[in-house]
Amino acid sequence: MSAASAEHHDHDDHHGPAPGLTRWLYTTNHKDIGTLYLLFSLLMFFIGGGMALIIRAELFQPGLQLVDPLFFNSMTTMHALVMIFGVVMPAFVGLANWMIPMMIGAPDMALPRLNNWSFWIMPFAFTLLLSTLFMEGGGPAGGWTLYAPLSLQGGDSFAFVIFSIHFMGISSVMGSINIVATIFNMRAPGMTLMKMPLFVWTWLITAFLLIAVMPVLAGAVTMLLTDRFFDTSFFSAAGGGDPVMYQHIFWFFGHPEVYILILPAFGIVSSIIPTFARKPLFGYASMVYATASIAFLSFIVWAHHMFTVGMPLAGEMFFMFATMMISVPTGVKVFNWIATMWRGSMTFETPMLFAVGFLVMFTIGGLSGLMLAITPADIQYHDTYFVVAHFHYVLVPGAIYSIMAATYYWLPKWTGNMYDEKWGKIHFWVSTIFLNVLFFPMHFVGLAGMPRRIPDYSMQFADWNAVATIGAFGFGFSQLIFVYVVFKCMKGGEKATDEVWEGADGLEWTVPSPAPYHTFETPPPIR
């Protein structure tokens, strides 16, 4: 933050930020890189959101009004790739950059140059990806899962998509190595693993998941690349390959990826709820163990995305039972958050509102996830809007709300100014109302039989699709309030205290607001 750097020339001027644009290009400072990640994520949020609005506009009425079906498919594909790899993951990495060193009493990330590189790969990766939309034949249109053989039918732009996924993977793996190295090596003396804030714990586990599965994705898409351009037949049945193998490999990456998108959110909510309940987290140790259990289980449930591909009965049984098991540690987490709130002394500032919104709506998404685990029922739900409703409930009020909550929670620490509480609350309520108008009806049309990824539908689905589209535009435009609040706060406002929140606990609240360019150059004492 420029405001942050300007204020702290008193003791840091010997190596403060470089002037001008080169500061951002050459920076190795964890706070600068965190800011870059977060702003990048915000930009991508609006690009991915714009794609979602094209999808919803076409689905407003039955019949094809606006786009060609091929372009529609490319919008659903790109929307997912941008939101997953361009919004949620970079935002979490940005938060990790900003907060992990400050939470464990470290002066910076362990590998600052690697940190710079892992961010600056991202704009190139997404330029490659988004440029395919302007190439002959259009962007990828086979779904973000890139299932072979369909994805192999695309135009030559497919190579750009593959390379951009490689870049994103490299960036994620480097970022994760950095986070693991930081957490293991840079903790202040006395900061034992079981004293770390839960955000640090959940990110440590997430980083291991990323290191484990991103190479798997890279392998899968490389095989697609050689199948498409070098006449191999990994996934082509005519050449002796196996199209189902692609799905197994993809979802071996894909299911842990789902938890990569939600575990840091658990950490954020576990930080915010105790602050605003003014009461310590109910079961710290059990939260750590529950996170680790979820991470372990995420490796053995991948084929629940594939119950219709024709697995042996024993396989279907195994994946059904394993999937149902995930609800146990997830339940432990939800119960822990509620027990933390119980008999607390709660106030509902914007971060808490988003955390409670997370808790309620993530639980709704979790419950529909439990329904999806029941294989015979899943066969009816599979690839319908019921699934779309489910994963949007866990990703939007789940992952996205946690990122919003984190932003409001730590923004005063980053900028030194309080954000506009009134507009923050308006942002929450408007978003939450429209979000439910948008996603809740998807349960209905899905159960009634509307498949996903279709540009046109039967009359029976018309009413609820119109409702969802209204919700989509409302939700999309209400995010402009967020941008307004954030930039207003960056420019000025009521000065924040060091502690910011009355019930806040943790090392990040012991440093001045805004946080100096360099914090904890000497390790803080740990109680």
Add this chain to the structure above:
Amino acid sequence: MSIVSRWLLAASALLLGGQSALADINMPVGVTPISKEVYGLHMMIFWICCVIGAVVFGVMFYSMFKHRKSKGAKPADFHESTTVEIIWTAVPLVILIAMAIPAAKTLIAMEDTSDAEVTVKVTGYQWKWHYEYLDSGISFFSSLHPDHNAARQKGSGVDVSQFDNYLKEVDNELVLPVGKKVRFLHTSSDVIHSWWVPALAVKKDAIPGFINENWALIEEPGVYRGNCTELCGRDHGFMPVVVRALPEAEYDAWVAENAPAPAITESTGAAATTAVAAVEEDADREWGLDELVAKGEGIYNTNCASCHQANGQGLPGAFPAITGSPVATGPIDAHINTVYVGVSGTTMASFANQLSDVDMAAVLTYQRNALGNSVGDTVQPSAIKALR
């Protein structure tokens, strides 16, 4: 009907325990023993989730109203309780086991395809289905109904609400008997599709190189509609499934009427009742340019227009144009080869098994002499017949 009145209707139906008004917002009960079991499972989990939700949210909202600072709540300091942790781990586990047992039973029943009386092989194509009755030898393609296909084109200007079953009507319906166990074999000729009829609770991926199976025992005559549910390219949303379940006697009559004498008929567009002899005769005679072009237009719109577009302009970069194409205006043998064999590594499939001799000759001639092309030559059905 307005949204509000539907809401009210749905809410009142929910209170009265009615089913009909819920059709638009809930899973259909269906017409097979399996679909009814699946519906029962679905409702059971749904209500369990509702109860869990009510308890969890009840406690949470109670706490949020009671334990707020503005009401003078003082924070307690309790945390870490092994007893509580064990309880809230064990109770969900018990609930899960209670859910898993009936689910496993249904799953075992779903996978038991033994003792089927009728077997239908279902093959997915971009973007239509092919049905082959292995017992009687009847086989035909089933595509989106031509009227719906015309209406769904962008800028068609057709009000789609005039159709009773918009996008869920086909040219040739899959006819099945009531009260007999029908086994489906699923495969695909190109990319992965998925054949779904909600009322039968049958959804299975059609995967090239694999043959998947499942089954249905339909208990009530009727028409049951579904879709392809696995993204399969541009027209994924436009390959519906329509099953017509007939009482056994009517079904037997349908089979008797349509079963081919010795060989298998291939037919598109027209009803599958075309007599084999007539097809043979047509393939041998000399056809005129105009009648081939006239016949070719419908074939083109059903089979080619999805990619190459109804006006023949294609989609640049994705699907080549027919108008002015070096293939469609070039040497006739290369043109025939492109359609008969397909182009490997692209979406262009082989149409050798998809089109009859006459149909292929007609569509080739149409491409050479319509859509802005005027080569002036014809492809005779006998030339296609000679290739086989």
